[in-house]
Amino acid sequence: MTDQPNKRGRRIRFNFYWLYGLIALTFIALNFWTFDSTPTITWMELREKLKNNEVERIVVENKETAYIYLKQEGETDKAASASPAVRMQISTPENFERKMEKMREENPQIDEIPIQYVTRRSWGWEIISWIIPFAFLLFIWMFMLRRMGGGGGANIFSIGKSKVTVVDKDSSPPSVTFADVAGIDESKREVMEVVDFLKNHEKYTRLGGRIPSGVLLVGPPGTGKTLLAKATAGEAGVPFLSLSGSDFVEMFVGVGASRVRDLFRQAKEKAPCIIFIDELDAIGRARGRTALQGGNDERENTLNQLLVEMDGFSTNTGVIVMAATNRPDILDPALLRPGRFDRQITVDRPDIKGREAIFRVHLRKKKIADDVDPHQLATQTPGFVGADIANVCNEAALIAARKGKDVIEMEDFQDAIDRVIGGLERKKVILPKEKKIVAYHEAGHAIAGWFLPHALPLIKVSIIPRGIAALGYAQYLPQDRHLYTQRELEDQVAVALGGRAAEEIIFGEVSTGAQNDLERITRIAYDLIALYGMNPKVGHVSFRTPQAEWEAFQRPYSERTAEMIDEEVRKFIARQYERVKQLLLEKRALLEKLADRLREKEVLYKEDLNEILGERPEEPTPQTDEPVNGAAASDASEVSSASSEQLPV
Numbered sequence: 001m002t003d004q005p006n007k008r009g010r011r012i013r014f015n016f017y018w019l020y021g022l023i024a025l026t027f028i029a030l031n032f033w034t035f036d037s038t039p040t041i042t043w044m045e046l047r048e049k050l051k052n053n054e055v056e057r058i059v060v061e062n063k064e065t066a067y068i069y070l071k072q073e074g075e076t077d078k079a080a081s082a083s084p085a086v087r088m089q090i091s092t093p094e095n096f097e098r099k100m101e102k103m104r105e106e107n108p109q110i111d112e113i114p115i116q117y118v119t120r121r122s123w124g125w126e127i128i129s130w131i132i133p134f135a136f137l138l139f140i141w142m143f144m145l146r147r148m149g150g151g152g153g154a155n156i157f158s159i160g161k162s163k164v165t166v167v168d169k170d171s172s173p174p175s176v177t178f179a180d181v182a183g184i185d186e187s188k189r190e191v192m193e194v195v196d197f198l199k200n201h202e203k204y205t206r207l208g209g210r211i212p213s214g215v216l217l218v219g220p221p222g223t224g225k226t227l228l229a230k231a232t233a234g235e236a237g238v239p240f241l242s243l244s245g246s247d248f249v250e251m252f253v254g255v256g257a258s259r260v261r262d263l264f265r266q267a268k269e270k271a272p273c274i275i276f277i278d279e280l281d282a283i284g285r286a287r288g289r290t291a292l293q294g295g296n297d298e299r300e301n302t303l304n305q306l307l308v309e310m311d312g313f314s315t316n317t318g319v320i321v322m323a324a325t326n327r328p329d330i331l332d333p334a335l336l337r338p339g340r341f342d343r344q345i346t347v348d349r350p351d352i353k354g355r356e357a358i359f360r361v362h363l364r365k366k367k368i369a370d371d372v373d374p375h376q377l378a379t380q381t382p383g384f385v386g387a388d389i390a391n392v393c394n395e396a397a398l399i400a401a402r403k404g405k406d407v408i409e410m411e412d413f414q415d416a417i418d419r420v421i422g423g424l425e426r427k428k429v430i431l432p433k434e435k436k437i438v439a440y441h442e443a444g445h446a447i448a449g450w451f452l453p454h455a456l457p458l459i460k461v462s463i464i465p466r467g468i469a470a471l472g473y474a475q476y477l478p479q480d481r482h483l484y485t486q487r488e489l490e491d492q493v494a495v496a497l498g499g500r501a502a503e504e505i506i507f508g509e510v511s512t513g514a515q516n517d518l519e520r521i522t523r524i525a526y527d528l529i530a531l532y533g534m535n536p537k538v539g540h541v542s543f544r545t546p547q548a549e550w551e552a553f554q555r556p557y558s559e560r561t562a563e564m565i566d567e568e569v570r571k572f573i574a575r576q577y578e579r580v581k582q583l584l585l586e587k588r589a590l591l592e593k594l595a596d597r598l599r600e601k602e603v604l605y606k607e608d609l610n611e612i613l614g615e616r617p618e619e620p621t622p623q624t625d626e627p628v629n630g631a632a633a634s635d636a637s638e639v640s641s642a643s644s645e646q647l648p649v
Contacts, residue, residue, distance in 0.1 A: 183354030219347030222387030245282030256302030271318035444502025
């Protein structure tokens with residue numbers, strides 16, 4: 001339909017609801033078109049007309065309506081009107097015949113009046129009765145197509161088109177640049193080189209080099225993979241086509257492959273350009289891993305088409321595919337081979353310098369006080385990714401606003417870090433007995449972490465309830481490390497068991513507060529024995545933990561080996577429990593003193609620990625100068641989430 005300008009200069013565009021209105025008007029018109037204006041009469045009136053010999057003939061139509069034709073006035077008996085004068089609704093023809101028979105008995109001349117039964121069909125309603133079901137099904141089909149197509153207008157044939165967002169430097173000014181990306185300098189340099197490939201491709205091709213056809217960003221959630229893609233779109237200077245992996249997944253067969261073809265068709269028209277696919281694992285999952293699905297799975301068809309488009313019979317010159325995922329282990333090997341994704345850029349957790357740079361980027365947009373030190377904030381947030389740091393800065397701003405401040409102070413950032421690590425502080429009154437258990441539980445962790453030589457140094461202990469079920473938590477001084485020795489892992493398990501051991505020593509029984517501790521030490525113990533090969537009985541073998549349900553049925557070891565691993569895990573945990581219990585028995589006086597101080601002050605910092613416990617003996621020299629980050633504990637337990645996330649477990 002051609003758009004026509006109206007009086008105000010606006011174009012009148014077709015609206016899909018016009019069709020609904022047209023259908024309604026059609027029904028109304030048909031209703032008036034089939035309206036019968038013949039007046040109706042009753043049986044008493046018909047009897048009088050029959051007695052007066054006014055009736056010429058009677059026509060019963062469709063067994064439901066009797067049309068009475070009357071003789072014209074002043075004419076002979078043979079003259080009659082061309083159209084019925086009156087009509088009468090009847091229930092059934094049999095009932096009509098019975099009543100007419102009674103009238104004949106009263107007036108014999110009625111026998112001379114002919115009664116005709118006819119069946120007439122309304123072709124308009126016959127056609128409509130066939131059209132309405134098909135129209136209803138067509139409407140449902142069109143409605144579903146429009147919904148499945150993302151509400152993309154009245155064109156129902158666009159469902160096979162890719163729902164891509166095109167970013168161009170002329171139409172969309174860059175909102176994010178590489179200056180907004182901090183803390184991941186190595187990854188940023190790799191991505192900037194890809195942009196340089198497109199801007200100065202002759203610099204690399206003059207020596208026979210080939211521009212990479214694919215770049216895969218790999219890393220944990222929140223590290224800045226999508227932010228790097230946004231910066232690339234802002235500074236590439238070429239069209240940037242962005243969409244998610246889930247945009248290819250559809251309930252209709254062949255739609256995913258059709259959208260892949262349409263995406264690369266658009267990219268070839270705009271070349272040189274960049275295609276960015278976020279969450280690639282939605283369509284790049286390895287083929288044939290799931291036994292419940294056959295080889296004709298729609299996701300596999302979409303992946304096959306993507307493989308062909310990236311490096312098939314025809315090449316895509318000037319088109320670079322950039323993708324991001326945090327699950328590279330489940331991607332299909334054919335997708336990761338050279339020629340498709342030539343480069344895999346790891347976007348890892350930032351170190352202390354990276355976190356400081358990220359804090360500086362976020363603090364530029366905040367009104368902060370002079371006492372806010374980005375370096376100190378970086379030392380207190382090891383293991384944090386960019387998303388966590390952004391959350392800390394936002395929480396600090398909200399806390400300061402809640403207190404009615406004009407600027408964000410360092411105290412607000414401290415509260416925000418506690419909020420992110422341990423959860424929201426709850427104004428919950430706990431029983432004195434529970435508070436005492438929590439105090440001794442956390443004191444047990446603190447004593448173990450203070451005197452075990454390879455444990456992470458403790459810098460803060462709190463028994464203030466936080467989160468949903470956290471009644472206490474602690475902050476440690478972990479290091480940005482990638483390797484851990486067996487003794488270091490053993491000391492971490494012993495520290496985690498310190499809370500339960502303290503409860504048993506003081507109260508003679510244990511509580512449910514160590515649930516989170518037990519989950520952590522069980523995971524570490526199984527990895528230490530079955531993954532890292534640190535048990536002499538199991539041997540120097542490595543059995544990877546199943547990543548999916550179907551892998552649990554394909555264990556690379558026998559039931560006997562599984563029983564041996566379970567037995568060694570129990571023995572290992574029992575040894576560490578007896579070890580930390582013996583340590584707490586030797587330091588019982590300090591344990592009670594620290595627990596009493598915790599019950600009094602509720603929060604103890606490193607200075608308080610030095611005053612109560614003395615200087616930490618044989619404290620290992622950290623490889624970096626950064627402290628912190630424990631996490632909230634379940635019930636009365638503590639967790640060092642940063643250290644556990646950095647552990648290769």
